[in-house]
Ligand SMILES: Nc1ncnc2c1ncn2[C@@H]1O[C@H](COP(=O)(O)OP(=O)(O)OP(=O)(O)O)[C@@H](O)[C@H]1O
C-alpha cells in the first residue's frame with residue numbers, strides 16, 4: 001500500500017481491508033471543461049459506499065469513467081487489483097463480468113420485456129441454453145422482489161419502483177462482485193425508497209456484494225451505507241462514516257449533513 005497522507009490518516013482496520021476499486025489522480029473533462037482533477041478514491045470489498053455531491057459535480061461521470069464509458073485525461077483506475085488501462089480485450093471482458101450497473105437514466109430497454117432485459121448481459125457474456133437463461137432470469141426477478149408475472153411486462157407497464165427493481169435484477173444478472181447504482185431510489189416515494197434500501201442491504205449481505213451507490217437520499221445514506229464519500233471541486237472533499245461526515249468542516253458537507261432535511265433524518 002502506498003503511503004500518501006490520505007492513507008496514513010486511515011485506521012489500521014481500513015488499511016487491512018481489500019481495496020476492490022482504487023482510483024488515483026483521476027482527471028476527466030469535456031472540451032475546455034474539467035469535471036474532476038486529482039481525484040483519489042478507494043472502495044473496499046463488501047462495503048456499501050454512498051456517493052454524494054451537488055448536482056452536476058460529476059458523480060455519474062465518475063461512475064462512467066470507472067466503467068470505461070467516459071475517457072479520462074490522466075490518472076489510474078484499478079479494479080480487483082488490475083489497472084484497467086493495461087488490459088487486453090479478453091481480460092477486460094473478464095472484469096466486466098464481475099460488475100453490474102444500474103444507470104441513472106434509461107435503466108431498461110423499452111422494447112424488451114423485463115425478462116429479456118435481464119437476459120441482455122447473460123446473452124452477451126454467458127454461453128447458455130435458452131432454458132437455463134429463462135430459469136436464471138426468473139431467479140433474478142424473484143431475487144429483487146418482483147412477482148413472476150412482471151417478467152413478461154414491458155417497462156412502460158411498470159411503476160417507477162418496479163422499473164428500479166427490474167434494473168437491479170439486470171445489474172445482478174451475472175452474479176457480480178461489485179454493483180454500481182446511480183441514484184437507485186430517485187423518483188421513488190419515501191416508502192418505496194426505504195423498501196429499495198432494505199433490498200440493497202439484504203442483497204449486499206446475502207451475496208457479499210460491494211455496492212457503489214450514488215445517491216441524494218439522506219435516508220439511504222443513514223440507513224444502509226457503511227461509508228460515504230462526497231464529491232466537490234473535482235475531487236473527494238470528505239469521506240468516512242456518517243459521524244466523520246458530520247464532523248467535516250467543509251462548507252458543502254456541513255450544509256448537506258447539517259441542513260434542515262438532514263436534521264430531520266438524523267433525529268428519527
Ligand atoms: N458526455 C458529456 N459531454 C459533455 N459534458 C458532459 C458529458 N457528460 C457529463 N457532462 C457534464 O459533466 C458534469 C457532471 O455531470 P454528471 O452527470 O456526472 O453530474 P452528477 O453529479 O451525476 O449530477 P446529478 O446529481 O444531477 O445526476 C455536468 O456539467 C455535465 O453537463
Ligand SMILES: [Mg+2]
Nearest residue numbers: 059060061104
Ligand atoms: Mg448523476
